[in-house]
Amino acid sequence: xxxxxxxxxxxxxxxxxxxxxxxxxxxxxxxxxxxxxxxxxxxxxxxxxxxxxxxxxxxxxxxxxxxxxxxxxxxxxxxxxxxxxxxxxxxxxxxxxxxxxxxxxxxxxxxxxxxxxxxxxxxx
Numbered sequence: 001x002x003x004x005x006x007x008x009x010x011x012x013x014x015x016x017x018x019x020x021x022x023x024x025x026x027x028x029x030x031x032x033x034x035x036x037x038x039x040x041x042x043x044x045x046x047x048x049x050x051x052x053x054x055x056x057x058x059x060x061x062x063x064x065x066x067x068x069x070x071x072x073x074x075x076x077x078x079x080x081x082x083x084x085x086x087x088x089x090x091x092x093x094x095x096x097x098x099x100x101x102x103x104x105x106x107x108x109x110x111x112x113x114x115x116x117x118x119x120x121x122x123x124x
Contacts, residue, residue, distance in 0.1 A: 001056075001100060001113060002024065002025050002029075002084055002097045002112075002113035003023075003024075003079070003113075003115075004022055004024050004095045004096065004097060004113060004114065005022070005026040005115055006021065006093065006094065006095045006115045006116065006117065006118045007020070007021050007022075008020040008021045008118060009093060009118030009119045009120045010023045010119075010121070011121040011122075011123065012120075012123070013122070013124075014085060014086055014087055014097070014123065014124050015056035015084060015085065016122070017081070017082060017083045017084075017085065018082045018085065019079060019080065019082065020036065020080040020082070020093055020120075021078070021079055022034075022077065022078040022079075022080075022095030022108070022115060022120060023038075023075055023076060024076055024077070024078050024095065026077070029053075029099040030053065031052075031053050031054075031099065031100055031101055031102055031106060032051075032052060032053050032098065032099045032100075032101070033050055033052040033092060033097065033098045033099075033102060033103035033111075034050065034051060034052070034070065034071065034078050034095065034097045034113065035047065035050030035058075035069070035095070035096055035097075035098050035103070035108060035109075035111065036049050036050075036080045036093055036094065036095055037093070037094045037106060037108075037111065037114075038091035038092065038093045038120075039091055039092050039094070039095070039117070040088075040091040040092075041090075041091075043091075045094075046060060046062075047060055047086070047107070047108030048060050048067065048093070049063065049065055049067055049068075049069035049080060050069065050098045050103045050109070051069045051071055051078070051103065052101075052102045052109050053102065054102055056103045056105065058104070058105075058106065058107065058108065059070060062088075063082075065088075066082065066083050067081065067082050067083070067086075068081040069081075070079070073101055078095055080093070080095075085120075085122045086122060087122050087123065087124045088122075089122050090120060091119075091120060092118070092119055092120075092122050093117055093119075094115060094116075094118075095103060095114075095115045096111035096113060096114045096115070096118045097111060097112070097113045098110070098111050098113070099112075099113075118119050
């Protein structure tokens, strides 16, 4: 089982920035797809960004140009840099993983392992 521990959420004003971090044990698998999923109040979960062991990266249209997903293989950390935040970005953000697979070329996989969420609140 993959362990994921997310941190870095908080409250910011619109236009501000936050960086989420997630310690992931999926790195020990040679093929893996890791990503961030969010859930706003009263809504379903939405894929935000994903990155796999081969470097394939996907973003939701709503965050393209504002969010950047990256990973530090040396310390097994997954990041989500969020800039130009909007009130509609307010949500509980989860890091997630699926091992023994690459990320799809488009869209997001059905992640199998999840960390606890970290809250991001953007005020107008």
